[in-house]
Amino acid sequence: MALSYKARRRWSLIILLVGLPAYIVACVTVLNWLGRPSLWVELAVYVGLGIVWALPFRAVFRGIGREDPDKAPEDERDDG
Secondary structure, three states, X not given: OXXXXXXXXXXXXXXXXXXXXXXXXXXXXXXXXXXXXXXXXXXXXXHHHHHHOOHHHHHHHOOOOOOOOOOOOOOOOOOO
């Protein structure tokens, strides 16, 4: 079952405002538990985890920046 445009917009907002900060805190916490690696290893881990978090949510974020495809087109009026 595919999500509607409105549902995808709501879920994307929840994911960005709640899920992403929680994921960042979890990643930083796990990396601190492992000890402080070198700068390049740490950078590689953060870049890798930054890509990995978005992969499951690709379907939710796809097309969110565009106009609602289900919305009926408005009548074009000529005011002048």
